[in-house]
Amino acid sequence: MEEIIIELRKIRKDLDEQRNTIEKSVDKITEQVTINVNNILEEKFKLLNENYENLKEKNENQEKRLYFLEKQARETNIVFFGIKETETSYAHLESNIINFIKEHFSQELDRRDIQAVKRIGKKGEKPRPIIVTFSTLGTKIILFKQRNTLKDTGFYIKEDFPQDILKKRKILQEQAKIEKEKGNLVQIKYDKLIIQENNRKHTSNKRVLSTSPPNYDTYTTESNKQASKKNKTRTPIQRTSSLSEGISKPGMLNYLINVDPKNIPGPSGNKNGNI
DSSP states (O other), X not given: OXXXXXXXXXXXXXXXXXXXXXXXXXXXHHHHHXXXXXXXXXXXXXXXXXXXXXXXXXXXXXXHHHHHHHHHHTTTEEEEESOOOOOSSHHHHHHHHHHHHHHHHOOOOOGGGEEEEEEOSOOOSSOOOEEEEESSHHHHHHHHHTGGGGTTTTOEEEEOOOHHHHHHHHHHHHHHHHHHHTTOEEEEETTEEEEEOOHHHHHHHHHHHHHSOOOHHHHHHHHHHHHHHHOSSOOOOOOOOHHHHHHHSOOHHHHHHHSOGGGSOOSTTOTTOOO
């Protein structure tokens, strides 16, 4: 009976050892699998990240390209506002624009100078704006420089900007208003705000600061304090004028007038005083 018990104990011990070995093996396998999975996931994530960065860069390049292409496409455009919708065809609208430019800008254009014209927006009570694409940038520049001729006429012209640029310019206009209140010179160029500080303002401020005279009383007091520290026993001599000074004690002029010429010593070696 005891032998059976001993054998059973041995078997149990062997089973425990095997179980521990299996558990350790399972732990090692699990750890290795986890490491392998993590490595695989890390490599895949790295690959995905690289692909994402490449796509992001390509997308940014495409956006920049579209940005410049759209800017270039609208570069020769002018938007006209306030022109009544009396046209019945494209040719009629084109003729209206040519006549309008001749009347208000004193520029003789023909159909070759205009590449395209079209109204934008939905019909309503007010006349819709007209986008005019000119054949050359020079024609657009000449007309746009004369936009002030439309002042107080009810008509006006603007640059043709994309919607996202219009939103940016609207925000920039609010910032420009704040800068103008500060006295700075501002200018909006496409989608950028250029701020130039007003030099006159800074100069006037400097002049205002420099016009206030220094405090002479304080300066005199501090000078007297420093003099009193250096010469504690010396009393300052009060001087009224050069005349009183000459009366109170003989000056160099009195000495030269009253001196006897015979007593003036001559150069060394000449006892008679001859020069």
